[in-house]
Amino acid sequence: MTLPSDFLSSLPPFAQKEAAGFLAALNEEAPASIRINPYKYRRRPLSVRPNIEAARIPWSDEGYYLSERPAFTFDPLLHAGYYYVQEASSMFIGSIVREWVHTPAVCLDLCAAPGGKSINLLATLPGDSLLVSNEIIRQRAHILAENLAKFGHPSVVVTNNTPEDFDRLPGFFDVVLVDAPCSGEGMFRKDPAAVQEWSPQNVRMCAARQKDILRHAWDALKAGGLLIYSTCTYNLQENEENVRWMIEEWGADNIAVPVESSWNISPSFADDITAYRFFPHRTKGEGLFVAVLRKPGEVDSPGLSRKQKKKPASFLKDTSPYTPYLQHAQQFEFASRNSYIVALPKAHADTIRQLDERLNILSCGIETGEEKGRRFVPSQALALSIECRPEAFNTCEVPYETAIAYLRKETLPPLDAPKDFVLITYKNEPIGFVKNMDNRANNLYPQPWRIRSPHPPAEPVNFIR
Numbered sequence: 001m002t003l004p005s006d007f008l009s010s011l012p013p014f015a016q017k018e019a020a021g022f023l024a025a026l027n028e029e030a031p032a033s034i035r036i037n038p039y040k041y042r043r044r045p046l047s048v049r050p051n052i053e054a055a056r057i058p059w060s061d062e063g064y065y066l067s068e069r070p071a072f073t074f075d076p077l078l079h080a081g082y083y084y085v086q087e088a089s090s091m092f093i094g095s096i097v098r099e100w101v102h103t104p105a106v107c108l109d110l111c112a113a114p115g116g117k118s119i120n121l122l123a124t125l126p127g128d129s130l131l132v133s134n135e136i137i138r139q140r141a142h143i144l145a146e147n148l149a150k151f152g153h154p155s156v157v158v159t160n161n162t163p164e165d166f167d168r169l170p171g172f173f174d175v176v177l178v179d180a181p182c183s184g185e186g187m188f189r190k191d192p193a194a195v196q197e198w199s200p201q202n203v204r205m206c207a208a209r210q211k212d213i214l215r216h217a218w219d220a221l222k223a224g225g226l227l228i229y230s231t232c233t234y235n236l237q238e239n240e241e242n243v244r245w246m247i248e249e250w251g252a253d254n255i256a257v258p259v260e261s262s263w264n265i266s267p268s269f270a271d272d273i274t275a276y277r278f279f280p281h282r283t284k285g286e287g288l289f290v291a292v293l294r295k296p297g298e299v300d301s302p303g304l305s306r307k308q309k310k311k312p313a314s315f316l317k318d319t320s321p322y323t324p325y326l327q328h329a330q331q332f333e334f335a336s337r338n339s340y341i342v343a344l345p346k347a348h349a350d351t352i353r354q355l356d357e358r359l360n361i362l363s364c365g366i367e368t369g370e371e372k373g374r375r376f377v378p379s380q381a382l383a384l385s386i387e388c389r390p391e392a393f394n395t396c397e398v399p400y401e402t403a404i405a406y407l408r409k410e411t412l413p414p415l416d417a418p419k420d421f422v423l424i425t426y427k428n429e430p431i432g433f434v435k436n437m438d439n440r441a442n443n444l445y446p447q448p449w450r451i452r453s454p455h456p457p458a459e460p461v462n463f464i465r
Helices: 005-010 019-026 038-043 089-100 116-124 138-151 163-168 192-197 200-220 240-250 346-358 380-384 400-407
Strands: 032-036 054-056 063-066 083-085 106-109 130-134 156-159 173-179 221-231 253-255 276-278 288-294 332-337 340-345 361-364 366-372 375-378 394-397 421-426 429-436 441-443
Touching: 005 200, 032 116, 083 138, 089 116, 089 221, 089 276, 089 288, 106 116, 116 130, 116 138, 116 173, 130 138, 130 346, 138 156, 138 361, 138 380, 156 346, 163 200, 173 200, 200 221, 200 240, 221 240, 240 253, 240 288, 332 346, 340 346, 346 361, 366 380, 375 421, 380 429, 400 421, 400 429
Parallel strands: 106 130, 106 173, 130 156, 173 221, 394 421
Antiparallel strands: 032 063, 032 083, 054 063, 156 361, 221 288, 253 288, 276 288, 332 340, 340 366, 366 375, 421 429, 429 441
């Protein structure tokens, strides 16, 4: 890989001394790593097959390196949300949350797509926390909603808003993660296009855009709240200089996170800034910069602007038709959004209504299903939710070939099950619903989610057993 000369000269002496090892690492294959979904694993423990070595990622409780990269797309358990393919360095966000967040929090992931860091937050935030996961680009926001639905945690709201829209929520969030759009230097190995797009001008443009995003994130953060700032780039302008600007502009308190020396995480390039840098020749992962800042002042109550965007969803008085579908239905309020019935955690139902008044919400809580005339059609999100109660449905365990046909949204023959909605499972893990009929099973898998690849592997992908 040939890198721009301006890029190499932009690195400080610390990095330039190690340029040979750094460049060599960029020409190696990126390591494969996954994060197990702790909620689904606790419910149904499975293990990685012995022929694929799995080594624990040291800064992640659920992260594993794999000795080879399976054809993940053709593993039904990926689509069931049993695990998520995530780059190892990014999992460090969980270490920050475990160190500094010890009570239930309302958290914002402001630049969240495709959702890996949001999934990490949901796995590490204290119980009874609520996550608002936002993406400004609508197409990417739908991908974000899909990935979070597969993860299956109910305490999440997916929004499609600009950073400016969060000005309607001053001092609202206990924790804000800004994984900022950047010049992408840390992705050079995985994305060759990032090399072609790099320029000093693009770095300056990204640094300015990051400051604008941070202004809105800071206003939405409570006094005493935590801001986690990360980029997948190496230069000082987008990293230490932006952190220094937040300290000087707002009096932010730059705080530390304990790390083990064996992790080989590099320090900040600036002596006056506490930050954590990941280099592919030092740590087994991609490039990453992370800093943690606390907003000064006494912890305050969340604020709301008077401006309302729209009328929020209305709570249902009669919830009896829907409570059988959830494991802990007593912990949820049910509401109608358009023609869909959603289950909202009681601890956050009023907060979600307030958010619904001010933001463009794509999904929230658990979408249980849609009322179509006199019929209730269960949703894919319900099938994948950790709250789904399979006993409420007819179920059918299917073999690998049938699971893949379902995930490709192919027509299925009738299943050996009653003529009704059937929850199909693979390795006893729910993957979705069909409507079983006399001559076929209507495939209810969401069309945008289907496997599009026309090239299945020669052997079934079963690296988790």
